[in-house]
Amino acid sequence: MRLTGLIYRGGILIAYTVMLLPVLLIVVTSVFRDAIISFPPSGLSLEWYRNAIGREEFFSGFIVSFKVAAIASVIGVPVGTAASLALVRSSIRAKQAITTFLLGPIIVPGIVAGTALYLTYLLGQNALDMDIVGTLPGLVAAHILLTIPWTVRVVTAGLQGLDRSVEEAALNLGARPLTVFWRVTLPMMRPAIVAASMFSFIQSFENLELTLLLVGPGMSTLPIAMLNYLEFQIDPTLAAVATIQIVVIAAMMLITDRYVKLSRIV
Amino acid sequence: MKSLELINIRKEYGDAVAVADMNMQIQRGELVALLGPSGCGKTTTLRMVAGFIAPTEGSVLLDGHNVTELAPYDRNTALVFQSYALFPHMTVAQNVGFGLEMRKVGRSERESQSLEALKRVRLDHLADRYPRQLSGGQQQRVALARGLVLNPAIFLLDEPLSNLDAKLRGEVRSEIRSLQQSLELTTLMVTHDQEEALTMSDRLVLMEAGKVRQAGTAQDLYERPADSFVADFIGRSNVIEGRVEAEGFQTVSGALLPPAAAGKPDARFYSVRPEKIDITRDGPGVEGAVREILYLGAQTEYTVMLGQTPLTVVAATPGPDDALASLRTGEPVRLHWSGDNARLLND
Numbered sequence: 111m112r113l114t115g116l117i118y119r120g121g122i123l124i125a126y127t128v129m130l131l132p133v134l135l136i137v138v139t140s141v142f143r144d145a146i147i148s149f150p151p152s153g154l155s156l157e158w159y160r161n162a163i164g165r166e167e168f169f170s171g172f173i174v175s176f177k178v179a180a181i182a183s184v185i186g187v188p189v190g191t192a193a194s195l196a197l198v199r200s201s202i203r204a205k206q207a208i209t210t211f212l213l214g215p216i217i218v219p220g221i222v223a224g225t226a227l228y229l230t231y232l233l234g235q236n237a238l239d240m241d242i243v244g245t246l247p248g249l250v251a252a253h254i255l256l257t258i259p260w261t262v263r264v265v266t267a268g269l270q271g272l273d274r275s276v277e278e279a280a281l282n283l284g285a286r287p288l289t290v291f292w293r294v295t296l297p298m299m300r301p302a303i304v305a306a307s308m309f310s311f312i313q314s315f316e317n318l319e320l321t322l323l324l325v326g327p328g329m330s331t332l333p334i335a336m337l338n339y340l341e342f343q344i345d346p347t348l349a350a351v352a353t354i355q356i357v358v359i360a361a362m363m364l365i366t367d368r369y370v371k372l373s374r375i376v
Numbered sequence: 377m378k379s380l381e382l383i384n385i386r387k388e389y390g391d392a393v394a395v396a397d398m399n400m401q402i403q404r405g406e407l408v409a410l411l412g413p414s415g416c417g418k419t420t421t422l423r424m425v426a427g428f429i430a431p432t433e434g435s436v437l438l439d440g441h442n443v444t445e446l447a448p449y450d451r452n453t454a455l456v457f458q459s460y461a462l463f464p465h466m467t468v469a470q471n472v473g474f475g476l477e478m479r480k481v482g483r484s485e486r487e488s489q490s491l492e493a494l495k496r497v498r499l500d501h502l503a504d505r506y507p508r509q510l511s512g513g514q515q516q517r518v519a520l521a522r523g524l525v526l527n528p529a530i531f532l533l534d535e536p537l538s539n540l541d542a543k544l545r546g547e548v549r550s551e552i553r554s555l556q557q558s559l560e561l562t563t564l565m566v567t568h569d570q571e572e573a574l575t576m577s578d579r580l581v582l583m584e585a586g587k588v589r590q591a592g593t594a595q596d597l598y599e600r601p602a603d604s605f606v607a608d609f610i611g612r613s614n615v616i617e618g619r620v621e622a623e624g625f626q627t628v629s630g631a632l633l634p635p636a637a638a639g640k641p642d643a644r645f646y647s648v649r650p651e652k653i654d655i656t657r658d659g660p661g662v663e664g665a666v667r668e669i670l671y672l673g674a675q676t677e678y679t680v681m682l683g684q685t686p687l688t689v690v691a692a693t694p695g696p697d698d699a700l701a702s703l704r705t706g707e708p709v710r711l712h713w714s715g716d717n718a719r720l721l722n723d
Contacts, residue, residue, distance in 0.1 A: 279461040281448040282426060283522065284478035293474075297465040 140349035147346060158350040168351055171335030179314035182253035187307050190261025198269040212262045215255040220319030227252050228323040244326015252324055256317055257310035264309060268302025308366050312359060377404045379562040380530050385434035387420055394420045396586040405560035409567055409577035417586040418566045422532050426455045438529045454523025458535040460515040462507040468518050469503040475526045493525035513544045533565040537572060549576060570610055582606055604721045607647040614687050616646045629684030639720025650690040652717035657699045661712025666705050680709060
């Protein structure tokens with residue numbers, strides 16, 4: 111009994127260490143003064159943060175990533191929510207098959223999905239005689255695919271835990287079905303939808319593999335800008351960019367957690 | 377004046393019959409308990425009254441109007457759920473006002489009526505709280521107020537006490553009953569707890585496997601059970617199989633029991649309540665051997681074998697001077713009861 115407890119705790123400790131150690135190292139190295147990371151550093155400096163913020167490609171990359179993530183979430187979350195409602199509430203056939211299909215984009219490796227989309231876009235461009243690859247709509251459409259599986263997973267879990275008798279109570283008190291949905295069902299789904307939005311946003315914002323093939327000249331997302339930078343430089347600027355990202359995402363999570371307890375959903 | 381009338385209600389799910397040919401009436405101001413083991417069709421019946429389940433056959437009449445075809449939101453019923461089913465994102469006052477809002481009652485009128493209803497359940501001081509900040513008992517009272525404010529034709533209570541802990545259950549039980557009596561609320565309550573049904577209701581309807589086994593007052597069902605199922609379900613009873621003979625009731629295992637005052641001579645079962653049996657060391661009655669003695673505090677429960685037939689006897693725990701105080705298992709005792717307290721049952 112005591113031994114299993116010890117192994118259990120040890121396992122948790124190792125898992126957390128493996129997950130958090132790289133994050134810690136990134137934050138630490140971002141303030142090292144030397145251009146080539148060495149230990150111990152010759153001194154500390156915020157120089158790399160200045161460089162990261164000052165470089166045009168990171169700033170524009172951040173804007174593109176933010177725009178794409180925001181638009182993809184705004185479109186993908188309602189679509190995914192509607193799909194969840196249909197899957198949980200209606201008596202349609204082949205629910206399992208549809209669920210698997212909707213989760214597809216996170217099961218298929220990103221680079222495979224990216225290649226497939228790239229080829230499809232090329233065919234589309236030829237057929238329609240317009241640009242799709244390298245455009246914002248093309249990128250957003252691809253990222254919507256990333257947001258839907260997360261939304262379906264999170265919202266479906268939320269819906270399954272929702273007490274149907276609350277909706278029945280509303281019907282019993284004289285509310286018609288549509289009123290019940292707007293006044294009772296949707297507000298009760300709010301925590302799940304907020305969580306789904308946040309996950310969708312982060313998924314889209316940090317995506318590299320799928321995006322790699324779909325960006326064009328003059329339009330690059332933040333992860334791609336970082337990859338490009340890495341090809342020529344190895345100084346801690348990237349660590350500084352990553353640290354800023356970590357802080358932003360952590361802040362988002364903390365703010366979200368104030369409104370909905372994330373531990374109840376994930 | 378009948379508030380609720382169920383006429384030949386039948387509900388089938390495929391081949392399974394959930395409720396079979398149910399007829400029931402509830403008078404205005406009456407509390408009727410629908411009692412039975414799980415799966416007996418009592419909740420199905422309640423949900424047919426509320427309109428969530430459409431009966432396969434038959435009619436539901438509320439205040440004399442046929443509402444069988446009406447949707448839940450067009451029926452004037454107030455359903456109180458086992459889980460309370462309060463709206464978690466609304467305050468207590470908003471919860472109570474919701475039904476009025478659906479009836480397009482103006483804000484100020486709504487607020488004063490909601491507060492009035494909350495006063496009735498003594499929760500007006502918590503009007504601005506959210507349901508999660510309330511105890512289970514308080515949430516239950518909010519659910520009641522939410523119905524009260526609409527002045528419904530009938531209150532439907534679905535296992536209203538089963539989510540409360542034992543101590544609170546007693547309090548809420550008497551609270552619901554006194555509210556129901558003082559406001560003369562017509563109420564149909566579903567429960568699987570016979571004590572709840574006996575203490576709270578004016579009348580009981582005992583169901584089993586979709587059928588009404590017996591309907592009547594608590595005394596009717598307790599003192600004059602119609603069959604062995606009723607005798608066994610309401611309170612505790614010794615139900616013994618055998619046949620009627622000239623000198624008494626011959627049990628299957630060979631014991632002879634005193635003749636019962638009521639019941640048909642072709643009956644196969646004999647029933648007598650544990651507390652109606654007198655147990656003595658050498659008094660009158662049939663002789664048996666003590667197999668088990670359970671001390672319950674104020675009462676003691678004995679299992680006595682009459683031949684191969686076990687009988688449960690519940691009696692006041694004997695005082696230190698009583699001959700029974702020294703009783704041990706295996707010793708002989710005498711059991712006596714009046715034939716008036718025994719009944720013959722057909723099935």
